[in-house]
Each structure stands twice: as structure tokens, then as C-alpha cells.
Amino acid sequence: MSSPIRIGIIGQGRSGRNIHAEFLKNIPEKFTIAAVSDFLEDRCERARKEYGCAAFQDYKEMLADKSLALDLVVNASFSHQHAPISADVMNAGINVLSEKPFAKTAEEVKELIGVSKRTGKLLAVFQQSRFAPYYRQVQKVVNSGVLGEIRLVKIAFNGFARRYDWQTLQAYNAGGLYNTGPHPLDQALGFIGRDITPNVWCKMDTVCTLGDAEDFCKLLLSYPGRPTIDLEVCSNTNFSPYTYLIYGTYGSLMGSMSHIDWKYYVPEEAPPIKLIKEPLPGPSYCSDKLVFHEEHWDVPDEDKDLFNSMAARFYNNLYDALTTGAALAIPPEQVLQQIAVIEECHRQNPLPVKFQ
Numbered sequence: 446m447s448s449p450i451r452i453g454i455i456g457q458g459r460s461g462r463n464i465h466a467e468f469l470k471n472i473p474e475k476f477t478i479a480a481v482s483d484f485l486e487d488r489c490e491r492a493r494k495e496y497g498c499a500a501f502q503d504y505k506e507m508l509a510d511k512s513l514a515l516d517l518v519v520n521a522s523f524s525h526q527h528a529p530i531s532a533d534v535m536n537a538g539i540n541v542l543s544e545k546p547f548a549k550t551a552e553e554v555k556e557l558i559g560v561s562k563r564t565g566k567l568l569a570v571f572q573q574s575r576f577a578p579y580y581r582q583v584q585k586v587v588n589s590g591v592l593g594e595i596r597l598v599k600i601a602f603n604g605f606a607r608r609y610d611w612q613t614l615q616a617y618n619a620g621g622l623y624n625t626g627p628h629p630l631d632q633a634l635g636f637i638g639r640d641i642t643p644n645v646w647c648k649m650d651t652v653c654t655l656g657d658a659e660d661f662c663k664l665l666l667s668y669p670g671r672p673t674i675d676l677e678v679c680s681n682t683n684f685s686p687y688t689y690l691i692y693g694t695y696g697s698l699m700g701s702m703s704h705i706d707w708k709y710y711v712p713e714e715a716p717p718i719k720l721i722k723e724p725l726p727g728p729s730y731c732s733d734k735l736v737f738h739e740e741h742w743d744v745p746d747e748d749k750d751l752f753n754s755m756a757a758r759f760y761n762n763l764y765d766a767l768t769t770g771a772a773l774a775i776p777p778e779q780v781l782q783q784i785a786v787i788e789e790c791h792r793q794n795p796l797p798v799k800f801q
């Protein structure tokens with residue numbers, strides 16, 4: 446593996462240019478943007494000028510050009526092209542980082558894992574929200590045990606938007622769950638467990654979108670003995686009181702991406718109570734006197750640029766995986782579970798296909 450790692454980027458749009466290239470150009474000691482590919486010639490030309498790299502309208506020409514000595518290709522093409530292009534990249538003998546969604550179906554993920562094993566090429570997915578500081582903090586609180594056993598994890602990635610681009614089209618593997626969903630769903634699966642196939646209930650609908658893919662998604666995941674997950678990716682609410690709301694047996698947590706509060710009682714400090722079957726005297730209501738401890742977290746200054754902080758941690762792990770053989774923080778086998786859940790959500794909600 447060369448160092449810096451030589452990168453090709455397919456797609457020069459909001460992801461390929463604005464996220465990946467703009468981030469990678471700032472760490473030349475680790476990564477060199479050697480080439481890009483985009484259907485659009487003006488985007489190729491801009492990359493030649495801005496990054497001093499080679500540029501191709503046909504990504505297959507980029508993969509075939511051995512003089513580029515590419516170590517890694519970032520696949521930031523349209524979502525429905527992710528799986529076939531990732532396979533093409535590995536078959537060309539190059540490691541691949543696919544944008545989310547990794548694929549449309551669990552079967553496609555299995556095929557990609559097969560290509561990765563056969564070619565010996567690294568297969569990674571850009572789900573940078575695994576490294577989000579607020580998610581790490583929520584995990585820290587949950588793992589500390591102060592909230593007791595976690596019974597419900599509510600996650601809301603909501604807003605109000607009338608989208609009208611290709612990310613509204615089923616033919617492009619778009620809609621809220623394939624597009625935004627991989628971020629909160631990857632986090633959610635960390636709470637219910639990455640080792641199981643959860644029960645899925647999902648309601649999808651089209652509300653404000655101009656396309657035919659859902660922009661309203663309510664998803665419940667359950668499994669015996671595990672926390673229930675209640676996840677929303679909806680484009681029709683102006684109110685977002687929380688990103689996370691967690692119910693435990695000793696307390697609860699509520700937080701956004703920049704601030705989190707949690708509140709709990711300590712069982713050893715609580716006064717003893719006993720069950721009374723007879724009507725309470727008076728009559729009266731139960732009057733348990735619990736003392737709650739309150740704690741707070743604010744995103745640290747160094748993580749205030751959320752995107753950079755997530756991308757930096759993601760790319761550090763990818764760099765280590767490529768240069769030292771370190772384990773990927775998000776192995777493709779974990780993404781298989783996520784795509785299987787998304788596939789089941791769509792199976793339960795067949796929406797009419799209106800555009801090809």
C-alpha cells in the first residue's frame with residue numbers, strides 16, 4: 446500500500462466533491478486525490494483544476510488506467526449504482542469505500558462480501574455517523590449502567606422538507622430510509638444488538654416529496670430481552686424535540702446532536718417500598734420519594750464541526766485498516782443486518798412506482 450494512499454472518487458456531487466474530496470484534500474500526508482470520475486464534463490474539469498488530478502467521464506476508464514496506481518476508490522455515485530460499481534472496483538483489483546446505502550438488498554451485500562473475499566480487496570461503507578460524538582456519548586451513558594436496563598430507544602432524524610431531486614425516486618434506491626436511514630439505523634442496531642435479526646414493523650408514506658419514494662418512515666424493532674427501538678425518518682415535522690430519547694429502569698436520557706441530559710435514581714439510595722393490595726389510605730396515591738441525579742453533556746469544541754469530526758474518525762480507521770490491517774469499525778457483515786431491515790421495511794410498504 447502506497448502512502449499517501451492514492452484515491453479515485455466516482456461522483457463529484459454533494460458527497461464525492463463536497464464531503465470526500467474537500468475533506469481528503471486537507472490531509473495530503475495520508476491521502477492523495479489521484480483521479481475522479483463524473484458523467485458531467487464540467488465537474489471533471491473543476492476537479493482537474495482544483496485537485497490537480499486526472500478526471501474521467503467513464504469510471505471504467507479510471508479503473509483501467511494502471512498508471513494511476515489507485516489504492517482506493519470512493520464510490521459516491523447514485524445510490525442504485527453502489528453495489529454494481531463497488532463490485533467493478535474490487536474486480537479491478539482496487540479497495541472500495543462505498544457511500545451509503547451500501548446496496549438495495551441483503552442478497553447484494555452478500556454478493557459484495559463474496560467479491561471482497563475472492564479478490565482480497567477491502568470493502569468499506571461510509572457510515573460516518575457511527576463515529577458521531579453524540580452517539581458515542583449516549584453509548585457511554587447507557588454502558589455505564591446508571592439508567593439501568595434500557596427498555597426503549599427512540600431516535601428521530603426528522604425535519605420538514607419538500608425534496609425534488611433524484612433522492613426522491615425509488616428507481617435510484619432513494620427515499621428517506623435508504624438515504625438518511627443508514628445513519629440512525631446503524632446507530633440503533635448498536636443498541637438492540639448487531640448479532641440478531643430483529644422483528645420489524647414499519648410504516649412508510651409519501652407526504653411532501655415530488656418523487657415516488659417515501660419521505661415518512663416510522664420503524665419499530667424488537668427482539669426478546671433487548672431494548673425496543675422506535676426510529677423515525679420523517680420529512681414532515683417542524684418540531685424535533687430530540688434526536689435520542691431513552692427509557693431505562695432507573696432513569697432516562699434525552700438529547701440532540703449537541704446537548705444531552707440524563708436523569709436517574711440510584712437504587713441503593715431509594716427508600717424501601719412494598720406492594721399494598723388494599724386501597725391506599727385516605728384515599729391517596731403512591732408517593733415514592735426518589736432523589737434524581739442529573740447530568741449533562743455538551744459537544745466539545747473540537748467536535749463542534751460534526752461532519753469533520755465524524756469524517757476524521759472514519760478516515761483514520763480506514764487508513765489504519767488499509768495500512769496496518771486494523772479491523773474496520775464497520776465491517777460489511779454488520780451492514781448486511783441493516784440492509785436486511787431496510788429491505789423488510791420496503792417489503793411491508795410497497796409504494797407505487799411512478800418514475801423510472
Ligand SMILES: NC(=O)c1ccc[n+]([C@@H]2O[C@H](COP(=O)([O-])OP(=O)(O)OC[C@H]3O[C@@H](n4cnc5c(N)ncnc54)[C@H](O)[C@@H]3O)[C@@H](O)[C@H]2O)c1
Nearest residue numbers: 456457458459460461482483484485521522523524544545
Ligand atoms: N454519508 C453521507 O453523509 C452522505 C451525504 C450525501 C450523499 N451521500 C451519498 O452519496 C451518493 C451521491 O449523492 P450526492 O448527494 O453526492 O448526489 P449528487 O447528485 O450531488 O452527485 C452525484 C454525482 O455523481 C455523478 N455520478 C453518478 N453516477 C455516476 C457514475 N456511474 N459515473 C460517474 N459519475 C457519476 C453525477 O453526475 C453527480 O455529479 C448517494 O448515494 C448518497 O446517498 C452520503
